[in-house]
Amino acid sequence: xxxxxxxxxxxxxxxxxxxxxxxxxxxxxxxxxxxxxxxxxxxxxxxxxxxxxxxxxxxxxxxxxxxxxxxxxxxxxxxxxxxxxxxxxxxxxxxxxxxxxxxxxxxxxxxxxxxxxxxxxxxxxxxxxxxxxxxxxxxxxxxxxxxxxxxxxxxxxxxxxxxxxxxxxxxxxxxxxxxxxxxxxxxxxxxxxxxxxxxxxxxxxxxxxxxxxxxxxxxxxxxxxxxxxxxxxxxxxxxxxxxxxxxxxxxxxxxxxxxxxxxxxxxxxxxxxxxxxxxxxxxxxxxxxxxxxxxxxxxxxxxxxxxxxxxxxxxx
Amino acid sequence: xxxxxxxxxxxxxxxxxxxxxxxxxxxxxxxxxxxxxxxxxxxxxxxxxxxxxxxxxxxxxxxxxxxxxxxxxxxxxxxxxxxxxxxxxxxxxxxxxxxxxxxxxxxxxxxxxxxxxxxxxxxxxxxxxxxxxxxxxxxxxxxxxxxxxxxxxxxxxxxxxxxxxxxxxxxxxxxxxxxxxxxxxxxxxxxxxxxxxxxxxxxxxxxxxxxxxxxxxxxxxxxxxxxxxxxxxxxxxxxxxxxxxxxxxxxxxxxxxxxxxxxxxxxxxxxxxxxxxxxxxxxxxxxxxxxxxxxxxxxxxxxxxxxxxxxxxxxxxxxxxx
Ligand SMILES: Nc1ncnc2c1ncn2[C@@H]1O[C@H](COP(=O)(O)OP(=O)(O)OP(=O)(O)O)[C@@H](O)[C@H]1O
Ligand SMILES: [Mg+2]
Numbered sequence: 001x002x003x004x005x006x007x008x009x010x011x012x013x014x015x016x017x018x019x020x021x022x023x024x025x026x027x028x029x030x031x032x033x034x035x036x037x038x039x040x041x042x043x044x045x046x047x048x049x050x051x052x053x054x055x056x057x058x059x060x061x062x063x064x065x066x067x068x069x070x071x072x073x074x075x076x077x078x079x080x081x082x083x084x085x086x087x088x089x090x091x092x093x094x095x096x097x098x099x100x101x102x103x104x105x106x107x108x109x110x111x112x113x114x115x116x117x118x119x120x121x122x123x124x125x126x127x128x129x130x131x132x133x134x135x136x137x138x139x140x141x142x143x144x145x146x147x148x149x150x151x152x153x154x155x156x157x158x159x160x161x162x163x164x165x166x167x168x169x170x171x172x173x174x175x176x177x178x179x180x181x182x183x184x185x186x187x188x189x190x191x192x193x194x195x196x197x198x199x200x201x202x203x204x205x206x207x208x209x210x211x212x213x214x215x216x217x218x219x220x221x222x223x224x225x226x227x228x229x230x231x232x233x234x235x236x237x238x239x240x241x242x243x244x245x246x247x248x249x250x251x252x253x254x255x256x257x258x259x260x261x262x263x264x265x266x267x268x269x270x271x272x273x274x275x276x277x278x279x280x281x282x283x284x285x286x287x288x289x290x291x292x293x294x295x296x297x298x299x300x301x302x303x304x305x306x307x308x309x310x311x312x313x314x315x316x
Numbered sequence: 317x318x319x320x321x322x323x324x325x326x327x328x329x330x331x332x333x334x335x336x337x338x339x340x341x342x343x344x345x346x347x348x349x350x351x352x353x354x355x356x357x358x359x360x361x362x363x364x365x366x367x368x369x370x371x372x373x374x375x376x377x378x379x380x381x382x383x384x385x386x387x388x389x390x391x392x393x394x395x396x397x398x399x400x401x402x403x404x405x406x407x408x409x410x411x412x413x414x415x416x417x418x419x420x421x422x423x424x425x426x427x428x429x430x431x432x433x434x435x436x437x438x439x440x441x442x443x444x445x446x447x448x449x450x451x452x453x454x455x456x457x458x459x460x461x462x463x464x465x466x467x468x469x470x471x472x473x474x475x476x477x478x479x480x481x482x483x484x485x486x487x488x489x490x491x492x493x494x495x496x497x498x499x500x501x502x503x504x505x506x507x508x509x510x511x512x513x514x515x516x517x518x519x520x521x522x523x524x525x526x527x528x529x530x531x532x533x534x535x536x537x538x539x540x541x542x543x544x545x546x547x548x549x550x551x552x553x554x555x556x557x558x559x560x561x562x563x564x565x566x567x568x569x570x571x572x573x574x575x576x577x578x579x580x581x582x583x584x585x586x587x588x589x590x591x592x593x594x595x596x597x598x599x600x601x602x603x604x605x606x607x608x609x610x611x612x613x614x615x616x617x618x619x620x621x622x623x624x625x626x627x628x629x630x631x632x633x634x635x636x637x638x
Contacts, residue, residue: 045637049420049636049637052424054420054423054424054636055635055636071319071320072320072321073319073320073428074320074321074325074426074427074428075320075321075426077424077425077426077427078426080424081424082420082421082424083421084417084420084421084424084637086417087417087421088416088417088418088421089416089418089421090337090416090418091416092337092341101329101333102425104329104333105326105329105330105422105425105426105427106425106426107426146421149421
């Protein structure tokens with residue numbers, strides 16, 4: 001028994017013969033938070049819908065918890081919670097009534113449903129508004145109600161399509177905290193997004209989508225190495241005369257860029273923080289700041305797509 | 317390819333939820349009021365007329381429904397009003413799920429689309445059945461107390477059958493409205509199309525179909541055979557409207573003397589069907605009346621099944637996202 005909860009092989013979707021997902025393969029392990037990232041129209045939502053059996057698969061196969069969503073959609077949907085992008089609820093019903101309906105569709109007994117519902121709503125911080133109509137809910141409250149639905153279902157996998165889109169920074173942070181919590185409950189999470197820095201903070205691994213293909217897949221540091229290469233950026237602030245030249249002279253430093261007064265950015269081919277510190281202090285200067293900047297997902301993403309555009313221009 | 321699990325899983329839950337939505341909605345209240353008030357007013361008017369000409373009629377209660385005179389008859393008004401009721405309930409059944417963005421969330425629960433669609437249909441039909449039954453009871457109660465004669469069993473049975481047929485007639489229009497709610501994302505478009513079709517079929521078609529037949533098959537000889545033939549042709553064209561089927565069924569059900577659905581047209585020409593060995597105008601037993609209109613009943617029910625299946629097929633292949 002493998003501990004992979006989702007396995008996709010050569011998954012393909014064509015609309016009227018036009019491929020929008022072009023034979024992608026990936027897998028998600030038990031308890032992992034996996035991110036699908038990519039620009040608009042890259043095929044993230046389509047991939048998610050195929051995994052849930054909500055749209056036909058043109059080619060290839062996918063297994064969710066060992067089940068085939070085409071042949072056994074009920075088994076899959078019983079175990080997987082789905083938060084669609086811009087999730088909707090019945091506006092004329094209260095939060096509790098909406099969840100009760102879901103609970104009955106899942107097949108929960110009434111008392112069981114009530115107690116699970118209370119726990120779920122507590123968990124997402126909606127316990128004060130259980131009996132308010134959803135029409136009065138803000139975007140963030142609806143998202144959280146959607147997560148409560150997944151908790152109510154006690155899903156083994158949570159599939160979240162752009163869970164943070166349209167949320168303010170505070171709401172985003174709260175929602176990401178809830179998502180991290182899902183992982184602590186041993187729920188595997190697959191989420192799609194284009195909010196890169198936020199996603200970076202929660203995802204164990206990400207897949208970078210580009211026009212229906214998965215361009216890159218792996219953890220963020222791995223991707224950084226693949227796309228940006230083994231370069232380290234150092235941010236240095238210090239006071240002293242002729243620090244410029246001193247910094248340049250440190251072995252391993254390939255480039256010194258002046259950012260501002262007494263503020264430089266160094267490109268190096270290895271971690272030379274100790275040498276840099278020694279050089280500044282040794283020359284009688286004061287070291288005010290020295291930090292290593294790991295490549296952000298944002299940098300990887302922009303770099304990757306820039307490389308790709310340039311690549312295609314060269315090819316043309 | 318075999319799908320696992322029952323397609324009807326969750327049907328009861330969906331039906332219950334939809335039914336409670338309907339029963340608590342303001343729209344339903346308005347429709348219900350409209351139906352009951354219209355029914356009561358018409359019956360009061362026809363009661364007035366009946367009392368003026370009280371005769372030794374064994375089917376006095378049924379006359380309340382068919383009496384027309386210069387006023388509209390109860391049956392005619394139902395032919396028009398029931399489709400309105402069904403369209404009012406059905407025009408946004410499916411597209412509202414798209415527009416509220418609830419569809420993909422609901423379909424990600426362990427149910428098939430079959431259960432969702434059929435549950436909505438059943439709940440709509442149940443709602444209509446509740447309104448019509450309520451109106452029926454009010455009307456029958458009014459009529460009985462006004463006429464002051466106890467009804468016989470056959471009268472009540474015929475009136476009850478009329479109620480059932482009316483519900484089936486509503487089913488056709490509900491299935492049609494639901495089909496439009498699957499086809500059109502905008503509820504306004506769906507409602508307009510359904511109402512347009514209703515207007516055409518109930519008001520224009522009865523006028524047009526006669527002319528159409530005369531153009532296509534010009535009346536020639538005046539033998540009895542040719543006359544009956546052309547009558548059948550007119551009838552066949554008219555029956556493309558569910559309202560015509562409904563009217564035929566109810567006319568035969570409510571008038572035990574009716575031996576054929578063409579009888580009233582013949583009578584309008586001053587002719588009568590004479591069957592050897594039977595007394596013209598003598599009442600038929602209920603079972604025989606039912607046999608006469610059996611094909612029309614099958615037609616009504618078949619029509620709603622066909623419309624539902626078309627909607628079902630389209631819905632199955634539809635993308636869930638808006
Ligand atoms: N019903 C459809 N018919 C034809 N093409 C479609 C249909 N639905 C989606 N597409 C196309 O499929 C492609 C992928 O769409 P998808 O929604 O999966 O992208 P996405 O990565 O989720 O984008 P976003 O970030 O905007 O949500 C798009 O180019 C879209 O135009
Ligand atoms: Mg999307």
